[in-house]
Amino acid sequence: MYVYDSYDQRIVEDRVKQFRDQTRRYLAGELSDEEFRPLRLQNGLYIQRYAPMLRIAVPYGLLSSRQVRKLAQIARDYDKGYAHISTRQNVQLNWPDLEDVPDILAELATVQMHAIQTSGNCIRNTTTDQFAGVARDEVIDPRPWCELIRQWSTFHPEFAHLPRKFKIAVNGAAQDRAAIEVHDIGLEAVKNAAGELGFRVSVGGGLGRTPIVGSFINEFLPWQHLLSYLEAIIRVYNRYGRRDNKFKARIKILVKALTPEVFAERVDAEWTHLKDGPTTLDDAEVQRVAQFFVDPDYRALVDENERLEGLDREHPGFARWRSRNVVLHKKPGYAAVTLSLKPTGVAPGDVTDKQLDVIADLADRYSFGEVRNSHNQNIILADVEQQSLFDLWNELRENGFASPNIGLLTDMxxxxxxxxxxxxxxxxxxxxxxxxxxxxxxxxxxxxxxxxxxxxxxxxxxxxxxxxxxxxxxxxxxxxxxxxxxxxxxxxxxxxxxxxxxxxxxxxxxxxxxxxxxxxxxxxxxxxxxxxxxxxxxxxxxxxxxxxxxxx
Known part of the structure; x- marks a missing residue:
């Protein structure tokens, strides 16, 4: 996963100091509610029915066990002992005290986390397939491209005050597990007849008050031009999107009003000023980011289908769990496992501080210390050895994660x-x-x-x-x-x-x-x-x- 350099770390720490002072001034009555509102939203802080809600950024749903332990500690020390997995693969705290939020952000900064751009009229967390990098049907690993988009979009001065919030999803597999067609921009990795990589680009999807399925306006965008083309799309939206009515301010309304064809023409016209400019990607830049997403130290294993089928016959509960919560992995002898956060009687997507600690321990022992959040509000251990599945299942049962319902009616x-x-x-x-x-x-x-x-x-x-x-x-x-x-x-x-x-x-x-x-x-x-x-x-x-x- 991506690791901060000293520049990244300083940006996040400076942002914490800035927000600490803004919060102090608000609590002292030096800032009005209206003045404080955009400042708190830029740091992921909402005022909900009973308490503030803090939305913590989890880029493309990827977490280290160290970060999961920090979330557990924060939920324990500053909240009511639980957190919530959101449909943008982020983590939400529902009960923090306002005066504690700067301390929470400071704690997050110690493990390379923050709450920047998780709210407000900006480009939000870019999401992707929870099985990115391990799926057998993958064309490319989408995570480096999500990270490139994250680095380009975070603090982008031109897009800090868009007409409304803006969401991007990237899919790198044959099956779309990222719901790209209901995002403001959806990107699908494709290869042309020559085997060259590009992206199929959808715009204007979204749900809410006016649900619309996006329209594909570019069938093959060469990867080198990804960021400049995204910039052209958002510039057109920033210029022509409605600001007089927040219910009509999303890009989907603009695309529908103009028609996808006219919108695409305006994007192409804007793109002429950006194409081959400073945001053009090259092999060196892609490789700089891709190096953070290399395969872990997999062992040379073979698939253990026969042994697992024997365990299925002995343990019907294991068989059920394996059929719903375990998926094929690109490497022989490995599997990706979904931990269900949907047992009956628990709010879907909720996870306690103790469970977060358990997840971190399980990740260290079974999955190279890595955890993923899915937009379906579950948690994934993506690199589990098949020979460990039975042991893992028993531990999941003890900790409330083994409901064999992934994809079923109760996995809502x-x-x-x-x-x-x-x-x-x-x-x-x-x-x-x-x-x-x-x-x-x-x-x-x-x-x-x-x-x-x-x-x-x-x-x-x-x-x-x-x-x-x-x-x-x-x-x-x-x-x-x-x-x-x-x-x-x-x-x-x-x-x-x-x-x-x-x-x-x-x-x-x-x-x-x-x-x-x-x-x-x-x-x-x-x-x-x-x-x-x-x-x-x-x-x-x-x-x-x-x-x-x-x-x-």
């Missing part, structure tokens, strides 16, 4: 909702738990197969409900919390937005509503057909008829 994405967020119309976490309890039969869950269920407490869509196979949105009806259901969304390749099922439901009705939706799928599916496939084949009407039948 869920925002903090009305329990924490001042913007939320409704609570998310109790709905998630009620559905988890309704579908607690593992045999039934496994029979249902892959289903993405995403929950958001408001139209900001932090829970990505628009792209859930089943999406749930909290809405306010005359001061009462209700929930709107959509079906057919997907964040994978050829992304799609869900269709609203119909009128919203009371919280207590939600488990039954989801149960009826699932019943239709079970009755109408063909063999080996996933929920999203069945929905696309039969459409929304059969689901609507079943769910609302009792109301007619």
């Amino acid at each position: 994405i869920c925002c903090p909702g009305g329990d924490f967020c001042s913007l939320a119309n409704a609570k998310s976490i109790p709905v998630a738990e009620s559905i988890q309890r309704r579908f607690d039969n593992l045999d039934y869950l496994f029979d249902l197969g892959d289903i993405d269920l995403n929950i958001s407490g408001c139209m900001n869509a932090c829970g990505h409900h628009h792209v859930g196979h089943i999406g749930i949105l909290g809405v306010d009806k005359k001061g009462q919390e209700f929930y709107q259901v959509s079906l057919g969304g997907s964040s994978a390749r050829d992304a799609s937005l869900g269709q609203i099922l119909g009128p919203s439901f009371a919280q207590d009705d939600m488990p039954d509503v989801i149960g009826k939706v699932i019943d239709v799928y079970v009755e109408r599916r063909t063999e080996e057909e996933r929920f999203i496939d069945t929905f696309r084949r039969i459409g929304i009407d059969p689901f609507k008829e079943r769910v609302y039948a009792a109301n007619h």
Whole structure:
């Protein structure tokens, strides 16, 4: 992973000193709320329903065990003993005291971490595939390119005050695990007929109040021009994006208003001033960054399929876990393991300080001291020897990480909702738990197969409900919390937005509503057909008829 040089370290430490003084002045009454607001947002600090929320940057979701231990200590010393994994692969603290935030940032700086550009109208954390660098279907390792984008975009003076927040995702594999088509900019690594590397570029994707799937405006951007082309896109957005209405300020609104074709023309016109300029990449610069992402010291191993299948037969629980939480690795004899943060009764994505300490220990013993966060709000050990899987499984069971539900209905994405967020119309976490309890039969869950269920407490869509196979949105009806259901969304390749099922439901009705939706799928599916496939084949009407039948 990327390691700070002395220049990086000084920038972060100076930023801590600066914010410490800004906080002191605010608490002393020398800065108004309005004056302090942009300063705290530039350091990842929100004011939520009950307390501040601090969002800590985790570039492309990658952490060292040392950093995980520091997060555990901070959660213990400055919060209520837990942290939350966000859908941008960052870490959030929900209960810090404002006067402690400068101390937290100082602690983070000791392990090369910060909270810069995790909020505000700037370029946020660039995200990617949680299996980057180890996936068997990988075209290139996207992490060096994410790091190049991070270094280029952090503190970029031209893009510190964009019309709205800006999100970039990079995918380097055949399968899109980074949801690039619902980002402001999505980048997909491709190779042309000559074997040369480039990027397919999507713009104008996003969720929130106006969900839109992005449009590909460049089918092959040579890698040397990546940063200059990104700069051209954001310059066009910065110039023409709306600033009079924050609900219409995202780049997706501009791309739709202009049309993708006209937007692409304006980008090309701007690019003529930037192409072959100072931001042009060369082999030396790419290699400078790529050297931080070389393979760890893998051992020469062979795949242990026969031995693992024997353990599967002896231990059905291990077999279930291995089938859902373990994926193939590019190196023989290794596997990538997902630690589920979705056991029933726990807010999806939450992890305690003690669990963070355990994760750090497990990373040191099983995975070269490295941890990844996924945008699905789980944690990954990416380099586990297959011969250690059984031992690891037993340790995960002891510490609450072994729920064999990755990709299943109970592995849901869920925002903090009305329990924490001042913007939320409704609570998310109790709905998630009620559905988890309704579908607690593992045999039934496994029979249902892959289903993405995403929950958001408001139209900001932090829970990505628009792209859930089943999406749930909290809405306010005359001061009462209700929930709107959509079906057919997907964040994978050829992304799609869900269709609203119909009128919203009371919280207590939600488990039954989801149960009826699932019943239709079970009755109408063909063999080996996933929920999203069945929905696309039969459409929304059969689901609507079943769910609302009792109301007619």
